[in-house]
Amino acid sequence: MKNKKKIRVLIAKPGLDGHDKGAKIVALALRDAGMEVIYSGLHQTLEQITQTAIQETVDVIGLSIMSGAHLPISEKLINMMKEQGLDDVNLTVGGVIPHRDIPKLKEMGVAEVFPGGTSFEDIITGINKLFE
Amino acid sequence: MIRLIEDSDPSAFEMLKLLYPHSGNAFIIGITGPPGVGKSTLIDALILEFRKLDIKIAVIAVDPTSPISGGAILGDRLRMQRHATDEKVFIRSMASRGQKGGLSRATKDAAIVLDAMGYEIIIIETVGAGQGEFEVATIAHSTGIINIPGTGDGIQTVKAGILETGDVFIVNKSDKPDADELVHHLTRMISMRKPFKTNLAKTNWTARVLKTIARDGTGVKELADTFLSHFDFMKKNSLLDQKRKKIEKSYFTSLLKDLILKKVLLFAETSGEYMEVLNKIQSREMDPLSAAELVVNNICVLKSNN
Ligand SMILES: Nc1nc2c(ncn2[C@@H]2O[C@H](COP(=O)(O)OP(=O)(O)O)[C@@H](O)[C@H]2O)c(=O)[nH]1
Ligand SMILES: [Mg+2]
Numbered sequence: 001m002k003n004k005k006k007i008r009v010l011i012a013k014p015g016l017d018g019h020d021k022g023a024k025i026v027a028l029a030l031r032d033a034g035m036e037v038i039y040s041g042l043h044q045t046l047e048q049i050t051q052t053a054i055q056e057t058v059d060v061i062g063l064s065i066m067s068g069a070h071l072p073i074s075e076k077l078i079n080m081m082k083e084q085g086l087d088d089v090n091l092t093v094g095g096v097i098p099h100r101d102i103p104k105l106k107e108m109g110v111a112e113v114f115p116g117g118t119s120f121e122d123i124i125t126g127i128n129k130l131f132e
Numbered sequence: 133m134i135r136l137i138e139d140s141d142p143s144a145f146e147m148l149k150l151l152y153p154h155s156g157n158a159f160i161i162g163i164t165g166p167p168g169v170g171k172s173t174l175i176d177a178l179i180l181e182f183r184k185l186d187i188k189i190a191v192i193a194v195d196p197t198s199p200i201s202g203g204a205i206l207g208d209r210l211r212m213q214r215h216a217t218d219e220k221v222f223i224r225s226m227a228s229r230g231q232k233g234g235l236s237r238a239t240k241d242a243a244i245v246l247d248a249m250g251y252e253i254i255i256i257e258t259v260g261a262g263q264g265e266f267e268v269a270t271i272a273h274s275t276g277i278i279n280i281p282g283t284g285d286g287i288q289t290v291k292a293g294i295l296e297t298g299d300v301f302i303v304n305k306s307d308k309p310d311a312d313e314l315v316h317h318l319t320r321m322i323s324m325r326k327p328f329k330t331n332l333a334k335t336n337w338t339a340r341v342l343k344t345i346a347r348d349g350t351g352v353k354e355l356a357d358t359f360l361s362h363f364d365f366m367k368k369n370s371l372l373d374q375k376r377k378k379i380e381k382s383y384f385t386s387l388l389k390d391l392i393l394k395k396v397l398l399f400a401e402t403s404g405e406y407m408e409v410l411n412k413i414q415s416r417e418m419d420p421l422s423a424a425e426l427v428v429n430n431i432c433v434l435k436s437n438n
Contacts, residue, residue, distance in 0.1 A: 005139050006138075006139070006202070006203075006227075006229075008135075028205065030203065031198060031201060031203035031204060031205050032198070032200075032201045032203060033201065033203060034201045034202045034203045035203045036197075036203060036204045036206060036227045037204065037205050037206065038206045038209060038225050039206065039207045039209075039210055040216075041210040041213055044213065045217075047217045048213060048216040048217055051216045051217050052209070052213070052216050052223075055216075055222055055224055056206075056209070056223075056224060056225060057134065057135035
């Protein structure tokens with residue numbers, strides 16, 4: 001690796017989603033790709049997610065959303081990130097996301113979208129690409 | 133700022149130089165013990181107690197870096213997330229990034245930053261495997277060592293030298309059977325070591341043994357009070373200054389080692405002698421020990437002649 005700087009990722013599940021098995025497995029895959037992964041668990045409010053991103057100086061926030069509320073959640077979080085000056089932080093969203101919503105998310109400012117079924121390789125490549 | 137320290141960014145060290153004079157006010161608590169004994173859960177409960185006293189508190193949670201990938205899962209924060217939006221609580225996870233014992237120099241540097249930022253208490257969580265518990269004691273003013281009942285022979289859970297290292301021994305998960313047995317065992321061990329104590333800095337503080345259930349907060353107020361009374365005790369007996377001196381000395385010494393090593397290696401490697409000697413080692417004309425002695429002696433002579 002040329003770049004000595006480690007990529008730090010915050011994995012969080014906003015809202016009322018019931019389980020976090022998928023998010024935990026992704027966290028492990030990212031660790032195995034050499035990233036430092038802060039896992040903050042279930043039921044995170046957007047305030048918690050932004051504050052955590054600040055305190056942990058992460059490069060990427062990875063949201064896992066299964067509830068179908070990815071559009072309003074992403075929009076609100078992006079606004080909060082802007083308010084808090086988190087301009088250098090990339091927001092990525094994964095979970096149950098219909099393909100037709102991907103352009104909408106990107107337009108809002110989401111850096112990468114990983115809909116259900118995306119392979120670990122593609123997630124890792126997608127994140128690494130943000131830092132090239 | 134802490135991020136720059138972790139990435140060994142040169143600008144971080146310039147900032148550290150400026151911040152250092154503003155540090156030295158925080159009370160630093162080390163919490164250590166084997167994986168899974170409830171360190172993070174207990175710190176979460178401690179934050180709650182210290183916040184009741186309106187103390188501004190920071191946590192540095194160190195987790196091991198995977199030696200294979202260089203990545204890490206930093207999961208301690210998960211247990212403390214209810215404090216994420218409290219303005220007077222700052223939680224930072226750090227990966228050990230391959231340093232021995234799991235406690236990196238970056239941890240000490242980060243503690244200086246948080247100290248200068250006005251956090252009154254800084255708790256450092258570190259895994260007590262190998263040397264972890266001894267290392268945290270070189271940074272912390274007060275060290276709490278966690279054990280849990282039911283992990284087999286009590287004697288085995290007490291590593292050599294650990295009685296001298298701990299200021300507070302915590303028996304967590306005391307909702308499980310045999311907690312009292314472990315408490316008695318630890319208490320007996322501590323009282324037995326009393327007459328042999330030689331270290332003056334510790335002579336007057338008798339390590340405490342406390343039972344907690346981190347999950348529901350039982351015993352955590354007593355634990356918080358014990359740490360605070362240890363702090364008061366050290367202040368009253370001028371032990372705190374001694375402790376600080378010791379901490380700064382070990383920090384300074386390790387910085388010296390780092391710097392000297394870097395400079396000397398650079399110097400040695402760019403001198404012609406280095407290659408010459410390396411070749412001689414390879415051809416068995418010279419053994420590596422004599423070669424190292426020769427190179428170091430020459431460098432030291434050069435320096436003192438200047
Ligand atoms: N029964 C019981 N479980 C506990 C207690 N404290 C923590 N735990 C559980 O022990 C597990 C490990 O806790 P954690 O704080 O992550 O341990 P760490 O690895 O030492 O930081 C978690 O599932 C906790 O819920 C306790 O006092 N009693
Ligand atoms: Mg932990």
